[in-house]
Amino acid sequence: xxxxGFRQQIITSLSLIxxxxxxxxxxxxxxxxxxxxxxxxxxxxxxxxVVLGSQLQDTIWMVISAFGEENGVxxxxxxxxxxxxxxxxxRLVSYSVPFYAALLWxxxxxxxxxxxxxxxxxxxxxxxxxxxxxAAKDLMLLAGSQFLERPxxxxxxxIAVWYQFSVLxxxxxxxxxxxxxxxxxxxxxxxxxxxxxxxxxxxT
Amino acid sequence: xxxxxxxxxxxxxxxxxxxxxGPIQQGVIQPFTSGLASVSxxxxxxxxxxxxxxxxxxxxxxxxxxxxxxxGCNGVEAAIVLIAGILAFPARWQYKASAILLGFLAIQVMNxxxxxxxxxxxxxxxxxxxxxxxxxxPVLIMLDVLVVFAIYLRWLAAKGEATSD
Numbered sequence: 001x002x003x004x005g006f007r008q009q010i011i012t013s014l015s016l017i018x019x020x021x022x023x024x025x026x027x028x029x030x031x032x033x034x035x036x037x038x039x040x041x042x043x044x045x046x047x048x049x050v051v052l053g054s055q056l057q058d059t060i061w062m063v064i065s066a067f068g069e070e071n072g073v074x075x076x077x078x079x080x081x082x083x084x085x086x087x088x089x090x091r092l093v094s095y096s097v098p099f100y101a102a103l104l105w106x107x108x109x110x111x112x113x114x115x116x117x118x119x120x121x122x123x124x125x126x127x128x129x130x131x132x133x134x135a136a137k138d139l140m141l142l143a144g145s146q147f148l149e150r151p152x153x154x155x156x157x158x159i160a161v162w163y164q165f166s167v168l169x170x171x172x173x174x175x176x177x178x179x180x181x182x183x184x185x186x187x188x189x190x191x192x193x194x195x196x197x198x199x200x201x202x203x204t
Numbered sequence: 205x206x207x208x209x210x211x212x213x214x215x216x217x218x219x220x221x222x223x224x225x226g227p228i229q230q231g232v233i234q235p236f237t238s239g240l241a242s243v244s245x246x247x248x249x250x251x252x253x254x255x256x257x258x259x260x261x262x263x264x265x266x267x268x269x270x271x272x273x274x275x276g277c278n279g280v281e282a283a284i285v286l287i288a289g290i291l292a293f294p295a296r297w298q299y300k301a302s303a304i305l306l307g308f309l310a311i312q313v314m315n316x317x318x319x320x321x322x323x324x325x326x327x328x329x330x331x332x333x334x335x336x337x338x339x340x341x342p343v344l345i346m347l348d349v350l351v352v353f354a355i356y357l358r359w360l361a362a363k364g365e366a367t368s369d
Binding site: 196 | 358
């Protein structure tokens with residue numbers, strides 16, 4: 001088997017990025033549906049008092065809250081079935097999928113389809129947690145203390161860190177960590193392992 | 205490996221949380237972000253004298269188009285990932301310090317390229333701006349982190365007198 005270096009990996013992944021992002025854009029809702037479904041289950045389970053349900057329209061995830069509004073005042077619960085909803089573009093977090101695909105498909109891994117399916121399932125879990133973070137931040141901005149005082153709602157600082165992590169780091173960090181964990185046994189991993197062993201020796 | 209992942213995760217969370225604290229934002233992050241706008245403006249000015257920077261805002265005088273460099277656009281989060289990786293990997297402290305300094309610079313060079321490219325893409329096409337801003341550049345910056353970390357490991361391997369590839 002020929003050597004497959006890190007430089008070649010990066011070049012191949014960079015070449016694949018336009019293709020995987022085009023496929024991701026074309027795929028639309030199906031890529032976000034499992035994550036939004038899981039996020040809805042978790043939110044209605046933990047925050048059932050304030051989150052009534054959700055809908056996915058193309059890539060926009062609409063979370064229906066128990067809050068209402070009358071003359072600029074937030075009401076809990078809403079009156080007359082006029083519930084406030086928040087809208088979140090799932091692409092904010094789902095672009096981790098084409099990034100992961102470009103990394104994985106640019107590597108010479110064995111059983112690439114199986115590994116991609118496992119990775120995708122893991123990413124859906126990360127995406128669901130990220131969507132909850134974004135939704136919690138939006139609900140906090142929408143209803144303020146009325147939301148924060150409900151049972152099961154974490155403190156404002158935790159929501160702020162969770163949201164920032166979900167949007168700024170998780171979509172790019174999670175694919176890299178997943179890809180690295182699936183590299184074992186590949187020529188690139190063997191080469192990296194040799195370098196890691198040698199690098200470890202430099203610490204002594 | 206478990207030790208590396210543990211230190212990496214804890215360092216990442218600690219640094220990320222610290223970065224969000226009000227005093228750190230006001231005393232370090234926001235002045236640094238304003239500095240990025242000034243550097244970007246200084247780099248553009250020799251080629252385009254219609255650009256001005258005010259605080260974190262970069263503005264084109266003729267069109268009135270402006271970009272504001274916000275948290276998440278200053279490369280600090282990417283640098284935090286790199287720093288966490290460098291600190292988690294066993295190496296001498298002087299090696300770690302050098303790698304953090306040079307790695308931070310490498311990320312910021314890429315980030316300034318991002319800011320300048322977005323400034324012009326935004327004046328050209330808002331859809332292209334949105335795509336590159338929200339999706340492509342974050343991916344490229346993370347790849348930059350990966351490349352810098354790989355170069356660091358390779359350099360450490362050379363220091364450890366490894367058999368190179």
